[in-house]
Amino acid sequence: MAKQLMKGNEAIGEAAIRAGCRYFFGYPITPQNEVPEYMARRLPEVGGVFLQAESEVSAINMVYGAAGAGARVMTSSSSPGISLKQEGISYIAGSELPCVIINIIRGGPGLGGIQPAQSDYFQATKGGGHGDYRLFVFAPASVQEMVDLIMEAFDIADYYRNPVMVLGDGTLGQMMEPVEFKEPKKRDLPPKDWATTGAKGRKRNIINSLSLVAEQLEEHNWKLQKKYQHMKEHEQRWELYKCDDAELVLAAFGTTARIVKSVVNQLREQGIKAGLLRPITIFPFPDKAFAQLPDTVKAFLTVEMNTGQMVEDVRLAVNGKQPVHFFGRTGGIVPTPAEIIAKAKEIMGGVR
Amino acid sequence: MAEMIFAGFGGQGVMSMGMMLAYAGMLEGKNVSWIPSYGPEMRGGTANCAVVVTSDEIGSPFVTDPDVVVAMNLPSMDKFEPRLKKGGLLIYNSSLIEREGGRDDIEVIGIPANEIASELGNSRVANMVVMGALLAKTGVAKPESVKDALRKVLPAHRHDLLPVNEQAMERGAEYVSKDR
Amino acid sequence: MKVVFQRPTALTERQTHYCPGCTHGIIHRLVAEAIDELGVLDKAVGVASVGCSVLAYEYFNCDMQQAAHGRAPAVATGIKRVHPNNIVFTYQGDGDLASIGMAEIVHAAARGEKITVIFVNNAIYGMTGGQMAPTTLVGQKTTTSPYGRQAEHCGYPVRISELLATLQGAAYVTRVSVHDVPNIRKAKRAILKAFEVQQKGLGFSIVEVISTCPTNWGMTPLEALKWAKENMLEYYPLGEFRTPEEVK
Known part of the structure; x- marks a missing residue:
């Protein structure tokens, strides 16, 4: 059709x-x-x-x-x-x-x-x-x-x-x-x-x-x-985008994940190996996705339109192996690529 | 890739202009998205929509640094002109906006959309005059695709409006080609 | 041997949890007899509410759903809209229907939802231990109106039947009582009529039943019946408030 x-x-x-x-x-x-x-x-x-x-x-x-x-x-x-x-x-x-x-x-x-x-x-x-x-x-x-x-x-x-x-x-x-x-x-x-x-012809249902x-x-x-x-x-479902050699994995869901996808491309143009982990089911949370990430990952950045909610599930899944950072906008403000990129650079500067 | 903002008063047809262009892009097999401003800001104030037309996958459907801004009234020009990318295109409705663009790192085209629409006998097609100009300048979609989109979006009983809409697009295209 | 009395097939054999002398038992039986007489047991779906009748799904021998406090008319709406040929009824007390569920009952009636509501009004919250209900009479003592309900403090009891009778969608609205045998018989006829209104697709039907609560009123069952007759019927007069021509 x-x-x-x-x-x-x-x-x-x-x-x-x-x-x-x-x-x-x-x-x-x-x-x-x-x-x-x-x-x-x-x-x-x-x-x-x-x-x-x-x-x-x-x-x-x-x-x-x-x-x-x-x-x-x-x-x-x-x-x-x-x-x-x-x-x-x-x-x-x-x-x-x-x-x-x-x-x-x-x-x-x-x-x-x-x-x-x-x-x-x-x-x-x-x-x-x-x-x-x-x-x-x-x-x-x-x-x-x-x-x-x-x-x-x-x-x-x-x-x-x-x-x-x-x-x-x-x-x-x-x-x-x-x-x-x-x-x-x-x-x-x-x-x-x-x-x-x-209940015609059967036991009654309650x-x-x-x-x-x-x-x-x-x-x-x-x-x-x-x-x-x-x-x-x-039933866990997720999307990994450009994570194969990623050093910074950005985690985001829904609309925010689309902004982050653009951010990943822009970061790569600027020489930062970024990837996106996008949960499609958030219950069940796709913690299996984290097991598929390469050893190159140095840090995580969770981006959400709230003050930090999914980041708790990300931290549970990462389980202390790498630092998990957070960037959020709230109240109806959609984060811009520029501010996410700034945060990513700040993290990678620190990690390096 | 074209990221565009269409802005103006409610009733100037900016939402449908963006929608028509998205539709045309889709008919050409491109990826498209259209996001409206919504809620109280639509009631009486300026309305705007963000449209992306591209052959690539659309990441963010939000348009923060547009390639093209269409401003149908002054508040819209004031708001969106500064956001244009370097080298971007500003098309404004010079029937209602007296000032010219204030940046020298972008291309600016004023088009008397209301006057041209009135000459065609239907003041409501000012948006399609601008659409014609936009297509001629950017080639983001073929005029034929927009005409197809119009036929699909307008209900059958309003198809009598198709000719005047098409004329409006042609006049808009002529205006920018003779102008430059 | 000739059978002169038996359990209606619309009641399960389960022993009820109701207190001795509580009139819920009588009202359950009347509803069950009506279902039997109309022969609709295999297409009846009942909705139990929250309060003493929360376990009604254990007693009515038909398909049952248990609803959240006050929401039985909304649940019944969902069922009836899916299966318009089922006979759908709710069984609700006064706290459930006239307090927390006021919006649901009023709008189900206003929509003319083709369901039947059995509304048991005993002027008190029974299950939670005798607190003041929206139908508690002025002056009546409860655990949350220990000095007697004072109108200047918490207003007046709500007359549900009179209120719903103002709504065009409410086809059949009646108030009956079960404080003595003649009234029990009348109550039975009212319940039958309410189901008939639903069967005929005439609109919303409700039977308000004046009932007792010996336990929380602090009376013997007989005293309670007498108290209901002498105190409640004056404020809650019996009779039909709306009756469609088709069942008059």
Whole structure:
């Protein structure tokens, strides 16, 4: 199929529909409004349902109900709205329901701003709501990658019976790039024989996260952990760019990784052997990528649109073998190549 | 590689100008990206978008040091002229901007886009006059590709606007070739 | 031998955790009998809420989902929108529905969501140990209104049925009570009607059931029934507030 020039937020909607999503529950918040708007227009055309809920809290609980009923369902929001959804997300994770949640991150805390940010990394990767759970989290860096990963996200959600979050930021949501909709590699998915569809001809199904017997709840929690462990072993994804002989490895995800890719090229023109390590899954965090790096690496520089979040996972993965530096801009400010280059030179000057 | 900024008042068609060019680049098989300014800054103030068209992979879609700036009004020129790369191109709408460019290390072209558009009987195609000039000066995309993009982006019931848009592009191209 | 009384098939055989004399048991049974009589057990999906009825998924013998505090109408919306032919109901108490879940219930009603809500109002938080509810009567003592609810301090109890009846999407709104046998029979008819409204696709239906909490009211079951009749019915009058023509 020919490429289309699409806005990120609209491409999100179309990707979901192509992946079989027929239910969307949302609430307006900038900068993701084109997602619900697109779904409101498109879902009725394909026999689906779009519903604007009275709040993010309600929207995520509608998602819970629909997911429990066996549907492919999605919601999207931006940071303050995702905070409101955390209660529901915890229930969805606890009840082991599949769904896809989009967070087009804006600056925080509080009402924050509406410009791009990556300050919800902790919230997305460390659980987010109460209880000991994890989301599967993708961090695409282009509209095309966002489309590819969303189409796959529904399969992954069904495969693990776990919510999948796709993180973007205002830039990815608002920008236009050419996209192509390609069928993702199919996974063998178990039938949803646990869904509440009416108990005709079978034992009744219960969707539930309550477990008043401590031993049972502990057992359930270890079962969840096993699932996350499986993700860590089998689902890590990353991109290495010009790392083969790199002395400085820059680590960045999402939009920031694209700026860093340009930075890597400019640094090499200036004689600094730089490379980019770009996590594509941020849960599971791709710590396996670090094992593939050459011995030439002298230092790491993590670049983020926050005050330093993914850098903690980078430090855990590097495990003290090399120094890990950080450069971040926040509040909706996108780092410029020039300031990242300056920081890189400062580090390499010191290392040499 | 061309990194471009299109800026002007809301309603001057700067967003669609950038989008059309990105579309044309895509039709020619190039890598393209388009990023709008968004939020309250779009309401009433200046709007701008950043467009990259290149045969290479696009790293950063952000344009910090543009090769080309299109300024449709004075605030846009004030804001983006200083950011142009050395040797870059500034195209400004001389119908609305009285001052000339203030740098001597860039190429500056003023084009009376509103006047030319009015002569064509449709003041809303001023952006396409500038588009014609831009294509003629830079060759970043073929005029035919932009015309194709227009046909794809405009809904069928507005295809009656195609001829005037195409004329506007041609007049813009003529203006810069006879001018230099 | 002729069977004169048996457990409805819509109830599991599990013994409930409810306190002696609690009217939840009666209301569970009425809902179950209605499901049986309408023959919809195999397409019923219930939503349990948070509060004493949190374990309702153990007792209703149909597909069930357990919802977060107050969110049952949103969860039921999700289910019903996916499977419009299922009979979807929520079972919620007054803390759940009238306090933390006020937005969800009002908007589900306003949307005319084709679900049935069983709203058990006993004017107190039961599960957490007898705190003041949005439906606690003025003057009523609870653990968080130890001097009796004072209107100038925390306002007046909310009349949910009257409030929802102002919404066009709410097709059937009624308040019943289970403090004596004739009223229990009426309550049963109301629940049946509410399900019929859903079956016919007429809109949102809610049955508010005036109930008791002997444990947290500090009364014997009989005293509690008497207290409900003498104190609650005056503030919460029984009757139908909205009824569609089709089921009158």
